[in-house]
Amino acid sequence: MKFRALLSLCAAGSLSLLTACASTEPAQDTSDFDPIEPVNRVVHGINGAVDFMVLYPAAMWYRDIAPEPVKTSVESFVRNINEPLNSFNALLQGDPEQAAASFQRFIMNSTIGLLGFNDVASDFGIPYRREDFGQTLAHYGIGGGPYIVLPLIGPSNLRDTTGLAVDYVANPLTWGAENSDTAEALYLGSIGLSALHYRYATINQLNELQKSSIDYYAALRSLYRQQRNTLIRNGAPAPATAVEDESASFDFDDAVEAASE
């Protein structure tokens, strides 16, 4: 209980800090802000070592051994376990339709989808959409703040770390885990499966990136920022204003001007 209280307190603290810079437009971060880069690089290095010893081999094994239907089922399961949070955050973002859709998905997939292992809702034309509290904050104009590489979890920023804490506290499963061993087992199992699934889902691309990049840390940092921007605007194309801003420090206009000089 103490951990939850502490987490809530921290989340509330950084929330009040973050909301100070809120605006009316959804936030789109346009450049990397990494004031604690030396620390982040160390954590990045440790994460890489842990990954290399544990998660990477597990994901490679999973990739090569598990048949496709198993992988599809695991993906459905880890998505389904997240649906209550997707629904909750869609509601907070003032999108009751999406909240209802996520909730509907949760009910359908948990029952006729057999505990979420089958994504029948998608077959019925209700697509999956991930919404977390970091996105909710961004929806109300809160920028990412300083980049943070979290131990074990990886790339994040102050806003999304706060989001993680809020999502943890708000997650019905973590409430259940307080009182029930079954819920706790389900929660821990879902974390393990999520880690395996997401590592597997990115394995080829990250291998490629690691091989081709000159500064893997910086490339990941940039991709994390852009990926969050895309999730925040729910995959819609960037608005004209954000297009101009996306490279605020040096944009294409500057480059064109430079080339013509």
Add this chain to the structure above:
Amino acid sequence: MANSKIAISAATMIAIAAAWSGPSSATSLSSSVVAEVAVETSAAEVIKSMADHAMNELTDQSLADDVRRKKFVSLMDRYFEMDVVSRFVLGRYWRSISKEEIEEFSVLLQNYLALNYANQFKEFNGEQFVVGDQTQKNKDTFVNSQFVRPDGPPINIVWRMRVFDDSYKIIDVSIEGLSMGITQRDEFTSVIQQNNDDVSALTAALKAKTGL
């Protein structure tokens, strides 16, 4: 926390070009009117023709890797505005090097990209590249396209183009919202920063990678 969207690697960017076939859906010609300069071919058509070229020239499995890379570089020469791309990925550091050094960097950049992406064309197999509509935002035309795979959801690719000397040239490619230009710029400027703002550290690293 990782999401499958990050999974769309830069590599797919070029793999798609290999796969062009089939009809394009609803090319909006109206938006090209916005361009200040009269251009002969629409932005979407330029992308189609590039895809055709890539398909014809790069997918041949019998090609030697270095030949494929050379062909890849010449395709970039033809369809990308490399002058602008090179300066963009250097960020504000382009100012600290001479014109000759930028030209040298441009060649290194092309070979670096070829090294990373040209081989993707070897694995081309049954995918389709479909060019969609184009939209105008500020000075640039964005051409939407999709890489349709037999075994997964389609990948959205957006080509950012601008008119140079009366024809559309590519200045950036975004895959599922991830811009290759911006990613490369953020990485390259970080390398330069880590080396006391010395651009030659980056060129040295690129030389080491490409063997030039």
